[in-house]
Structures are given as C-alpha cells and as structure tokens.
Amino acid sequence: MSINRGLVFSLGLAICVILMGAFTRLEDAGLGCPDWPGCYGFVTVPTQAEHVQAAEAAFPERPVEAYKGWLEMIHRYIASGLGLTILLLMVHSLRQKKLGHKTQSKLATTLFALVCFQGALGAWTVTMKLLPQVVMAHLLGGFTVFSLLFLWWLRRQMSESSLQEPALKALAPLASLALVLLVGQIMLGGWTSANYAATACTELPMCEGNWRERLNFAEAFSLPSGEHDSYEFGVMDYSARMTVHISHRVGAVVVSLVLLLLGWRMLRACQNPLVRQAAWLMLALLVVQFGLGVSNIVWQLPLAVAVAHNGGAALLLLSLVLINYLSWRKA
Structure with missing residues (x-):
C-alpha cells in the first residue's frame, strides 16, 4: 500500500x-467495559453465562451490559486499527527517507507518538471513571490525529504545486485566528459533553428562567x-x-462570525x-454545523444529530486546516 492510499x-x-x-x-x-484493554478481563464482551458470572464477581459494581460493552470494544478495535495503520505509515516513511526520498518523517513520528x-x-x-478533563483531552486528541493525517495528505498532494494568491497571504492571520477559535470551541464542546451539560438549557437563544443570576x-x-x-x-x-452550556452557545456565535468574515473576505479577494x-466548503460546513447545534437543543439531543x-x-x-495550509505555505 502506498503512503497516499x-x-x-x-x-x-x-x-x-x-x-x-x-x-x-x-x-x-463509556464504562461499558470497566477495565482496559479487555472487557471484564476478556478479549471480547463476555456473553456466556459462566463468563458473565465471573465478570460480575470481579466487578460487582458494574453488571455486564452486552450492548454497551460491545460499543466500547468496537470503538477500541477501530482505534487499534488506526494506531496500527499509522505505525505502518511511519515505518514506510522512515524507510523512504533512508532511500533518499522526500518524506514527512517528522510528522509521521509525531503522529505515532500522539496516537500512543x-x-x-x-x-x-x-x-x-470518565474524569471530565481526561474525556475532553481524549476527544481533542482524536481531532488532532485526524487533522495531522489530513495535513500529511495535503503536503503529499500539493508538494509539487504552487499557489500564487497574494490576497490569501494577507488573510493568513485571520485564518489562524479562526482555527484557534474553532479549536477552543471544540474544547468547549468536549467539556460540555464530558460534564453531561448538553441538555442543561432547553430554550433558545440562551436558557430558560433567570439564567443570568445562576451563572x-x-x-x-x-x-x-x-x-x-x-x-x-x-x-x-x-x-x-x-454555565458550561451557555459558554458553548456563545462560543458558537463568536466562531461563526469569525468564520463568516473569513469566508466572505476570501470570496471577495481571491x-x-x-x-x-x-x-465555500468551510461556509457550507459552518451552516450545517450551526443547524445541527440548534437541532440538538430543539429536539433534546437526538442520537443521530448529536453524533x-x-x-x-x-x-x-479540516476545512480550516486546508485554508491555513494554503494561506501559510510557501509556493
């Protein structure tokens, strides 16, 4: 398999x-399996009667729920597959470097360290036991791995091309600000989820009752x-x-305004x-994302919409990673 594939x-x-x-x-x-890396001491979720009995004897505070256990284990299996694939990509990249080929070996090594x-x-x-700061860090780490993989792919796809767009270079600081604010908003979303605050407010545009006095x-x-x-x-x-929920809503408005400004200036000048x-891709994703956020509030966090x-x-x-890459890269 080639690095690109x-x-x-x-x-x-x-x-x-x-x-x-x-x-x-x-x-x-999240605690469908109360231990790690297995599930109640087994490689898979225990389903046979004697295995379930042994599991519940070892973890009396956490009765076996096969459905939740399988969700957790499937997540681990996919994550393990991702880690193995990144390991293989790193090894291949380092071998290519030894042969004198141009590679992103530092990025590959960083990615592997991050996935570990x-x-x-x-x-x-x-x-x-789902400590909120650990849950949020785990979420942010997953987004970071996704972004770095995309950045690696961009570098390989555009390494021989040139981009002559002085107007975009002038927008590079605004693009960076937009990226930083979006990362902060993702962290707020992770904190909201980790503390089960997604349904703390059920009205729009802010919250019901005397919310200002209760911040x-x-x-x-x-x-x-x-x-x-x-x-x-x-x-x-x-x-x-x-308070966490309202902070996430306010953050969504601020980020949306900055991204709209960035998109408008890009379309006007470039x-x-x-x-x-x-x-256009960034603006379309922004509209969809904002609509999904509002839908979560109106329909009280339906599973499909929340996912x-x-x-x-x-x-x-990723759209902002692309814009920043195009803004800051050297032709």
Whole structure:
C-alpha cells in the first residue's frame, strides 16, 4: 500500500473513531467495559453465562451490559486499527527517507507518538471513571490525529504545486485566528459533553428562567480532583452545567462570525479556484454545523444529530486546516 492510499485509509478510520467515540459516549457506554484493554478481563464482551458470572464477581459494581460493552470494544478495535495503520505509515516513511526520498518523517513520528498517547488517554478514561478533563483531552486528541493525517495528505498532494494568491497571504492571520477559535470551541464542546451539560438549557437563544443570576463560572470550569467514585452522568450541579452550556452557545456565535468574515473576505479577494472552493466548503460546513447545534437543543439531543454534530466539527476543522495550509505555505 502506498503512503497516499494509507493516508486516505487512515483518514477514514479516524473519522470512524471520532463518530464511534461520540456514539459510545452518547449511549452512556463509556464504562461499558470497566477495565482496559479487555472487557471484564476478556478479549471480547463476555456473553456466556459462566463468563458473565465471573465478570460480575470481579466487578460487582458494574453488571455486564452486552450492548454497551460491545460499543466500547468496537470503538477500541477501530482505534487499534488506526494506531496500527499509522505505525505502518511511519515505518514506510522512515524507510523512504533512508532511500533518499522526500518524506514527512517528522510528522509521521509525531503522529505515532500522539496516537500512543491517545491510547493512554483511552485507558485513563476508563480507569479514572470518565474524569471530565481526561474525556475532553481524549476527544481533542482524536481531532488532532485526524487533522495531522489530513495535513500529511495535503503536503503529499500539493508538494509539487504552487499557489500564487497574494490576497490569501494577507488573510493568513485571520485564518489562524479562526482555527484557534474553532479549536477552543471544540474544547468547549468536549467539556460540555464530558460534564453531561448538553441538555442543561432547553430554550433558545440562551436558557430558560433567570439564567443570568445562576451563572457559576468558577465551578463550571474547575477541574475535578478525582474524589468521586465515578463521573458517569456528571457531578456538577445545575448552575455549573448551565454555565458550561451557555459558554458553548456563545462560543458558537463568536466562531461563526469569525468564520463568516473569513469566508466572505476570501470570496471577495481571491480568484484562485482552489481557494474559492475551500471558502465555500468551510461556509457550507459552518451552516450545517450551526443547524445541527440548534437541532440538538430543539429536539433534546437526538442520537443521530448529536453524533453528526461531532462529525461536523471534525470536518469543519479540516476545512480550516486546508485554508491555513494554503494561506501559510510557501509556493
């Protein structure tokens, strides 16, 4: 398998990991297997009566739920496949470098180190009983792996091409700001999900009742110290969850305005077809993502919409990686 095909395959696996991780989390299956890397001490989810009995004797606080266990294990299987593929890509890249071919060996090595750290975060997510900062870091790590794989693919696809678009160079600082703000918004989304705050507010545009008087930023963004037996279903009180939720909504508006400004300026100033396509792609994904976010509120977090919202964030991130790559790269 060539590196280019391997990267495309890895990108497909990475988005599957992101979507499956969201599905697992939204189905409250993050502790479907209370140990790691197996499930109740088995390679697969125990289903035979004697195995279930042994599993529940070893983990009396966590009765076997086969459906949740399989969700968690399928997520681990796909993530393991992604890690193995990235390992093979790194080895192939290093071999190509020894033969004198131009490769992105540093990026490959960084990716492999990151995916190993992702594995550790996955283990800590279970062993630390869904500690919110670990869950959020695991989510952000998955998005980072996805973005770096895409960046590697871009470098290989465009290494011999040139881009003469001075107007886009002038927009590079705005593109970087948009990327930073979007990453911050993804982190806010991860914090909202990790603390089960997605349904804390059920009205638009902000929240029901006297929400201004109940804002509690100190508790909303404090890091739990691990004194709870489990963080499943959250440990924050309502005011803190509401504050997290509102912060995510405000962040969505701010990010949307900046991305709209970036897209408008790109379409107004740039004539290069690839640049204009990137701008339209970003704007289209922004509209879809904003609509999915509103739908989550109106219909109280339907599973399909919530999973799509995670996938939309990942694709929107890639569109900004593309725009920043085109803005900052040297011809």
